Amino acid sequence: MKRSSWREYEKEIAHDHYYYARSCIRQNFFPGSETTFLRIMRDVLGKDIYDDPRHTSCTGIGYHTDIVPLDTTMAVVARQFALMTEAGYENMAVSCITSFGLYTEILETWHEFPETEARARENLRQATGREFRIPKNIAHTSDLIFHNREEIERQAVRRLVDAATGEPLKVVEHIGCHYAKIFPKSGIGGSEFPYVLAGMVEQWGGTVVDYPERRHCCGFGFRNYLVQANRGFSIANSRKKLESMAPYKPDMMVANCPGCAMFLDKWQYALAEMENTTYGADGRGIPVLTYEEMAGLVLGYDPWEMGMQMHQVDVEPLLDKLGVKYDSAAKFLGRGGKYIGAPKPVAVNSFSGDRLYRIKQ
Amino acid sequence: MSAIEWGYGINAPRTMDLDRNDIGPAREILAEMPEWGACIACGGCTATCTAGNLTSFNFRRVHTLVKRGEYAGAWAEMNKCMLCGKCRLVCPRGINTRGVVRLIKRKLGDY
Amino acid sequence: MKKVAVIGGGPAGMQAALSLVQMGLAPVIVECSSALGGKLKDWHQLFPSMTPAHEVLDELTGQIADAGVEVMLHTEVEGVTGQGVTLAGGRKLEADAVVVASGFDIFDARLKEEYGYHIYDNVFTTVDVERMLNKGAVALHDGSAPRRIAFVHCVGSRDEKVNQKHCSKVCCITGVKQAMEMRTLFPEAEIFNFYMDIRMFGPGYEEMYQSAQQDYGINFIRGRVSEASPTIDGRLQIKAEDTLVGRPMKMTVDMLVLLVGMKAGGSNAKFSAALPGGGITLSSSGFVAPVDLFAGNVSSGLEGVFYAGTVSAPKTIGESIDEGAMAALRVAEYLKGRK
Structure with a gap:
């Protein structure tokens, strides 16, 4: 694709000294990704990043489902900023797209309506006695990996290519809606042709699949998932994307949003069980990676150390294609060799001729 | 198939997919009555429609759907028409709307 | 003097x-x-x-x-x-x-990023089409004839997203004209015009519009195209709502023509x-x-x-x-x- 326009949407990204704001749900579904991020930032890039156990959820999911009022959300976000200020940091590195969107939106709201900032400051003062400074720079953590993609390439042990043939891997990139759809200027490449993940994929040797439903939402949508009766709408969105990308036979998906990575991965299980349909070219599911996992594989990290055994769709076919050496027997061994339990075999991971994906024509 | 009780299904798409819709019957109607193509969807027909004011029948919407290849239910909808002919008097583009009703019924009887 | x-x-x-x-x-x-x-x-x-x-x-x-x-x-x-x-x-x-x-200046269609002008090969502007007509060489990028053509009205007009709130007035009739020219060149092609409102203000314009519908078989659909994306066979998928039936629609086209507006x-x-x-x-x-x-x-x-x-x-x-x-x-x- 002739993607030249992304350079018109480059934003300021701080070079060092970050306050790390974690995601709530990633630590359950992709539990090794944030650890991998810190490892890359510190060990590979030599950056100073502060991982603060005191910070809380940003309330984004509660806010977007109308459970948490805006004033409460602003006060919680103000507290995160206060913790950052107290720790002596000015740059926020945000792990979650929902949080990143929320922080960006709240800062914009405070800028446009200063009385809302005054109220948030007052609420925080009354509740906790804390004060805060507005962050100098807010970046999503995928921005930071993008920012350092060349240095990561220099230290890489492999590229995103088929180890046997040298062919570039075909990668579907999926950007969380709140990364740049709220404020296109806040995302690398804007909202129509975002480049934050595509830039990593291309830098590290893969090719990006531009398929018809590339811009479409994964369907997570907060209340649309949280209310069971609404999930038919949520899963239908993911199916729409999967049907649209399947003909390109992608080797993997990579996402920068906790919800998207989770749903694109786990809905493949549900679709296989409900409809007997899988979307990978080999009749199995399409592995879904976080960008930290993708960077970690390029840097030669052990997939099980990065928590990739927690994926719904098995990643082994991808690892084999990349030529990653891994210990199959160690997949479900946790810290200290303790067995963490293994899931039952399910349709999305099976491999038999009668399960070849079928796109409904 | 799994025996899992999901508590929800998968929503069917509402999108009209013009790559998959069979436009053939609509084209046949247009070939017989090219003036049907000149509809500007003003809704005059529906405003005056004897049936449409007392039932869910919306002539403008249903015949436009037929034009896009969306035939499901069109025949049954057209059966609500009383063939009174008022719509034809109203039409600013001079379309034989009564004829459109009869053509849709004839061509789409099987749908 | x-x-x-x-x-x-x-x-x-x-x-x-x-x-x-x-x-x-x-x-x-x-x-x-x-x-x-x-x-x-x-x-x-x-x-x-x-x-x-x-x-x-x-x-x-x-x-x-x-x-x-x-x-x-x-x-x-x-x-x-x-x-x-x-x-x-x-x-x-x-x-x-x-x-x-x-x-006036011609609106730079690249600013409507979602239509992919200068990104996808078969997205053109009305100005490109006039030039191709002048050369007698209206064709897709690979020289072949389009089977399905879509015109998008109001690209860079009536759109506050690109700071062009005014109506450029002449694009609607240009869209009708070029659709008719396409019909003459490609008798078998399907042709769609996606419009927000059709504004036929001049002498003979409304008659031309009616003739485009009735005699030239041009499909006019009231709805703004939201995006164009590539398909695996090198065509373009577009999405719009057919607002007159109240349902979203999508279709694949070979050629997308953007009716670019008049900018100050x-x-x-x-x-x-x-x-x-x-x-x-x-x-x-x-x-x-x-x-x-x-x-x-x-x-x-x-x-x-x-x-x-x-x-x-x-x-x-x-x-x-x-x-x-x-x-x-x-x-x-x-x-x-x-x-």
């Missing part, structure tokens, strides 16, 4: 110059490009009569040559006053009055800024604002400065020519009795 500087050698400027000659005045056309004609040079046939554009162009340029009007080509204007114009490099061209006929001329802001005390004022859309839209529609409010054509709003070629004549009349009235 009194001298009048005419900025711009398009239809309005050329007609202004011709009418000024008729009134015994001495016009000088200052044109930034290498030839007279303005954007008319690129057009193929003109709606609604399908008159070849070169006939109108040749008529005007021929008369200019016959009348011996002085023409300065390759000359940029930096500033305007009632006493003349400042040219690039600071040189002054003194005049007794000035007609600003500097026209880039020099308008320059002319306005060069007179800090006011004089040349701009409307919110960036076009110059005449003193009123009735009897004063070619008057700037600044002594000795007059407007003609699309410098003040989107207009057809006929309307621009009319305004050229009108501006010349106002200049003559203004100069009458002055030393």
Whole structure:
């Protein structure tokens, strides 16, 4: 694709000294990704990043489902900023797209309506006695990996290519809606042709699949998932994307949003069980990676150390294609060799001729 | 198939997919009555429609759907028409709307 | 003989110059490009009569040559006053009055990123189509004939996302015209026009629209295309709502034509800024604002400065020519009795 326009949407990204704001749900579904991020930032890039156990959820999911009022959300976000200020940091590195969107939106709201900032400051003062400074720079953590993609390439042990043939891997990139759809200027490449993940994929040797439903939402949508009766709408969105990308036979998906990575991965299980349909070219599911996992594989990290055994769709076919050496027997061994339990075999991971994906024509 | 009780299904798409819709019957109607193509969807027909004011029948919407290849239910909808002919008097583009009703019924009887 | 500087050698400027000659005045056309004609040079046939554009162009340029009007080509204007114009490099061209006929700019379709102009090979603008028609080479990027063509109305018009809130007026009829030209070239193709409103304001336009629907089999769908994306076979998937049935729709097309709007001329802001005390004022859309839209529609409010054509709003070629004549009349009235 002739993607030249992304350079018109480059934003300021701080070079060092970050306050790390974690995601709530990633630590359950992709539990090794944030650890991998810190490892890359510190060990590979030599950056100073502060991982603060005191910070809380940003309330984004509660806010977007109308459970948490805006004033409460602003006060919680103000507290995160206060913790950052107290720790002596000015740059926020945000792990979650929902949080990143929320922080960006709240800062914009405070800028446009200063009385809302005054109220948030007052609420925080009354509740906790804390004060805060507005962050100098807010970046999503995928921005930071993008920012350092060349240095990561220099230290890489492999590229995103088929180890046997040298062919570039075909990668579907999926950007969380709140990364740049709220404020296109806040995302690398804007909202129509975002480049934050595509830039990593291309830098590290893969090719990006531009398929018809590339811009479409994964369907997570907060209340649309949280209310069971609404999930038919949520899963239908993911199916729409999967049907649209399947003909390109992608080797993997990579996402920068906790919800998207989770749903694109786990809905493949549900679709296989409900409809007997899988979307990978080999009749199995399409592995879904976080960008930290993708960077970690390029840097030669052990997939099980990065928590990739927690994926719904098995990643082994991808690892084999990349030529990653891994210990199959160690997949479900946790810290200290303790067995963490293994899931039952399910349709999305099976491999038999009668399960070849079928796109409904 | 799994025996899992999901508590929800998968929503069917509402999108009209013009790559998959069979436009053939609509084209046949247009070939017989090219003036049907000149509809500007003003809704005059529906405003005056004897049936449409007392039932869910919306002539403008249903015949436009037929034009896009969306035939499901069109025949049954057209059966609500009383063939009174008022719509034809109203039409600013001079379309034989009564004829459109009869053509849709004839061509789409099987749908 | 009194001298009048005419900025711009398009239809309005050329007609202004011709009418000024008729009134015994001495016009000088200052044109930034290498030839007279303005954007008319690129057009193929003109709606609604399908008159070849070169006939109108040749008529005007021929008369200019016959009348011996002085023409300065390759000359940029930096500033305007009632006493003349400042040219690039600071040189002054003194005049007794000035007609600003500097026209409009074509909206840059790349700004509507979601349509993928200059990203996907088979996305064109109406300007590209006119050029292809002129070359007699309307085809897809690979030289093949399109089987399905979609026109998108209001690209860079009526759209606050790209700061173009105004209606460009002539795109709807251009879309009808080009759809009919496509039908003639590709009798088997399916052709769709996606519009927000159809605005058929001129003589014969509505009749042309009806004929496009009825005789040419063009499908008009009321709904704005939200995005274009590539398909695996190198075509384009587009999405819209068919608002008249209230359902989203999608389809794959071979060729996407963007009806690009008329954007205020880039020099308008320059002319306005060069007179800090006011004089040349701009409307919110960036076009110059005449003193009123009735009897004063070619008057700037600044002594000795007059407007003609699309410098003040989107207009057809006929309307621009009319305004050229009108501006010349106002200049003559203004100069009458002055030393």
